Amino acid sequence: MDIPHIPVLLSETVDLYKKNMKDSGYFIDCTLGFGGHSEAILQNFPNIKLIGIDQDKEAMEFAKKRLSKFSNRIEFINKRASEALKELNGLNISGVLADIGVSSYQFDNKERGFTFDADTLDMRMNKDQKFSAYDVVNFYDRNQLEEILKKYAEERQFRKIADFIIKNRPINSNRELTDILHKAGIKDKKRMAPIFQAIRIEVNNELKELENILKNVEKLAQNGTILGIITFHSLEDRIVKNQFKEWAKKCICPPEAFKCECGGNHQKGIILTKKPIVATKEEIKSNPRSRSAKLRGFKFIKE
Numbered sequence: 001m002d003i004p005h006i007p008v009l010l011s012e013t014v015d016l017y018k019k020n021m022k023d024s025g026y027f028i029d030c031t032l033g034f035g036g037h038s039e040a041i042l043q044n045f046p047n048i049k050l051i052g053i054d055q056d057k058e059a060m061e062f063a064k065k066r067l068s069k070f071s072n073r074i075e076f077i078n079k080r081a082s083e084a085l086k087e088l089n090g091l092n093i094s095g096v097l098a099d100i101g102v103s104s105y106q107f108d109n110k111e112r113g114f115t116f117d118a119d120t121l122d123m124r125m126n127k128d129q130k131f132s133a134y135d136v137v138n139f140y141d142r143n144q145l146e147e148i149l150k151k152y153a154e155e156r157q158f159r160k161i162a163d164f165i166i167k168n169r170p171i172n173s174n175r176e177l178t179d180i181l182h183k184a185g186i187k188d189k190k191r192m193a194p195i196f197q198a199i200r201i202e203v204n205n206e207l208k209e210l211e212n213i214l215k216n217v218e219k220l221a222q223n224g225t226i227l228g229i230i231t232f233h234s235l236e237d238r239i240v241k242n243q244f245k246e247w248a249k250k251c252i253c254p255p256e257a258f259k260c261e262c263g264g265n266h267q268k269g270i271i272l273t274k275k276p277i278v279a280t281k282e283e284i285k286s287n288p289r290s291r292s293a294k295l296r297g298f299k300f301i302k303e
């Protein structure tokens with residue numbers, strides 16, 4: 001079986017759960033993809049049952065075949081993770097993983113419209129969704145375009161690029177968008193990639209989705225639930241870092257309070273990774289997509 005996606009930080013992720021998670025109950029993989037992380041969890045935790053969620057039907061069909069030998073221990077949900085998590089109340093959940101972002105298959109498959117040379121402007125992870133990169137590029141107003149270029153791509157010439165995009169509409173493909181960016185002076189792929197990534201984040205509402213995943217995991221978590229999140233963008237990592245910090249706080253009094261009046265008993269658990277776990281040089285060499293990956297872990301404690 002040719003596997004179109006290499007899981008990032010695989011041994012580090014398995015290690016996080018091996019050190020902290022019990023081998024019973026349910027493990028929820030919010031971003032099943034091609035099943036690499038799930039397969040490793042199922043192999044290392046023989047008593048765990050797994051729920052694999054992915055909004056991409058193609059990835060899910062592949063993962064179903066790959067994981068068929070575990071079919072009596074696995075269930076699949078083809079939905080957005082934030083939605084799917086709402087259906088999982090009452091389960092004994094030992095672990096949750098979200099490996100946020102797109103898979104190499106989605107990325108490399110020209111038809112899915114993520115690559116610079118794609119003939120479409122698409123970038124949807126879920127092909128049933130109507131809203132695509134075409135809508136962002138052709139219908140967003142100047143402010144909206146500038147906002148995503150500034151915030152998500154951290155592009156200093158956000159005004160000029162938004163202007164080039166607006167003046168060259170309609171834009172029908174990533175190829176055309178690439179040509180327009182060239183004309184705007186963006187020739188280097190390293191500078192172009194964050195612009196494409198910014199459009200992708202907007203199309204898939206990725207930051208809001210991550211926030212909702214965290215909120216819904218908090219509701220489902222039980223004493224001992226281990227949460228691991230892998231991100232690929234600094235804004236995503238910041239969301240995870242700040243949420244884990246909030247959850248780890250005992251006292252939630254405002255900073256200006258002279259003394260604690262909240263009872264000091266608000267801690268939801270402990271941060272398992274003081275600093276994010278990143279890929280080794282060897283991993284980056286064999287899988288360059290791992291270079292921006294960051295893994296953070298949290299253990300919920302509920303009395």
Ligand SMILES: C[S@@+](CC[C@H](N)C(=O)[O-])C[C@H]1O[C@@H](n2cnc3c(N)ncnc32)[C@H](O)[C@@H]1O
Nearest residue numbers: 007031033034035036037054055056080081099
């Ligand atoms: C980086 S890949 C995961 C790869 C997987 N860990 C593996 O080992 O094969 C991300 C996958 O998660 C899916 N995905 C990303 N965000 C999602 C979300 N909010 N809800 C459901 N699926 C999501 C994408 O469709 C993609 O297939």
